[in-house]
Amino acid sequence: MSNFTDKLKAAIDEKESFVCVGLDPRLNRIPDHIKEEVVKEYGKTKEAVAEIFIKFNKGIIDAVHQHVPIVKPQIAFYEQYGHQGIRAYEETIKYAQKKGLLVIADAKRNDIGSTAQAYADGYLGEVDFWEESEFGFGADALTVNGYLGIDGIQPFIDSCEDYGKGIFILVRTSNPSAGDLQDLETDNGKVYETMAELVNDWRIESKGKNGYSAVGAVVGATYPQEAEELREVMKESYFLVPGYGAQGAGAKEVIPAFNEDGYGAVVNSARGIIFAYERKPWQEQFSAEEYQEASQAAVKAMRNDINETLDEYGKLPW
Numbered sequence: 001m002s003n004f005t006d007k008l009k010a011a012i013d014e015k016e017s018f019v020c021v022g023l024d025p026r027l028n029r030i031p032d033h034i035k036e037e038v039v040k041e042y043g044k045t046k047e048a049v050a051e052i053f054i055k056f057n058k059g060i061i062d063a064v065h066q067h068v069p070i071v072k073p074q075i076a077f078y079e080q081y082g083h084q085g086i087r088a089y090e091e092t093i094k095y096a097q098k099k100g101l102l103v104i105a106d107a108k109r110n111d112i113g114s115t116a117q118a119y120a121d122g123y124l125g126e127v128d129f130w131e132e133s134e135f136g137f138g139a140d141a142l143t144v145n146g147y148l149g150i151d152g153i154q155p156f157i158d159s160c161e162d163y164g165k166g167i168f169i170l171v172r173t174s175n176p177s178a179g180d181l182q183d184l185e186t187d188n189g190k191v192y193e194t195m196a197e198l199v200n201d202w203r204i205e206s207k208g209k210n211g212y213s214a215v216g217a218v219v220g221a222t223y224p225q226e227a228e229e230l231r232e233v234m235k236e237s238y239f240l241v242p243g244y245g246a247q248g249a250g251a252k253e254v255i256p257a258f259n260e261d262g263y264g265a266v267v268n269s270a271r272g273i274i275f276a277y278e279r280k281p282w283q284e285q286f287s288a289e290e291y292q293e294a295s296q297a298a299v300k301a302m303r304n305d306i307n308e309t310l311d312e313y314g315k316l317p318w
């Protein structure tokens with residue numbers, strides 16, 4: 001069974017890209033021509049929303065799949081439309097994988113061990129109870145909350161080992177109030193530092209050929225100083241780095257998340273890529289009908305921005 005980080009590294013090398021595109025559709029920001037076409041057939045229903053999300057996401061995936069190794073659909077944007085939203089989520093994952101992309105399900109799951117097992121099976125499992133059909137969402141990786149400790153984490157680590165999947169545990173989130181809890185002092189340092197130590201302990205069971213563990217961490221691009229410190233603690237973990245673009249971070253801020261070997265991080269941007277057609281500087285060059293071209297231009301610019309900056313710091317691996 002191939003380790004998740006071996007697959008991730010191969011995909012990064014093939015695309016020469018560390019970009020992760022966030023597939024976080026918002027109905028009010030999807031181009032009108034997509035909505036109008038679908039509503040003609042389905043009316044203003046939840047089924048229509050699912051069809052709109054699927055059409056839009058497929059368009060984005062078609063535009064970016066040659067330039068990125070991985071995508072990250074955030075389940076909140078789908079869940080709000082009930083089972084139709086979940087259908088769109090599942091179809092989005094399958095289509096991205098069909099196009100050769102790895103998929104991180106951003107669902108930040110966890111619970112007591114027995115319930116966490118159900119989450120692990122649902123997101124990362126491969127065969128169902130009858131051993132006849134595919135199970136759940138079949139994502140390649142999942143974001144996980146480590147707050148419940150090892151018994152909540154173990155089912156996910158088992159899925160990593162059994163099925164070659166990955167997890168990214170929340171360590172230092174990108175939001176403005178991240179420090180309210182994460183910066184509190186404990187006997188072992190701050191809360192986020194303690195979580196990083198735990199991730200480093202939990203990483204051991206599931207290492208790939210490239211030396212990285214399937215147990216990774218979420219580290220926000222908006223906290224570069226903390227990222228630098230965390231890189232030292234979790235040397236063998238991949239970081240999922242959100243916060244580039246719409247949340248204000250740029251390439252300089254993501255560099256500390258990378259190891260000296262130039263690997264160890266994927267950088268997520270959702271709004272900055274998928275809604276590029278209505279954002280500067282792309283809105284002057286592309287119409288709403290050209291949202292795919294705008295997203296492709298934005299993703300290439302982000303890839304180059306990160307690669308050039310890694311190069312400046314002597315960290316570009318190619």
Ligand SMILES: O=c1ccn([C@@H]2O[C@H](COP(=O)(O)O)[C@@H](O)[C@H]2O)c(=O)[nH]1
Nearest residue numbers: 022074173174220242246247269270271
């Ligand atoms: O600390 C975190 C953890 C997760 N996220 C998620 O990443 C994307 C960011 O989207 P942008 O539009 O690029 O801001 C979104 O799905 C968040 O839920 C995060 O931002 N920070």
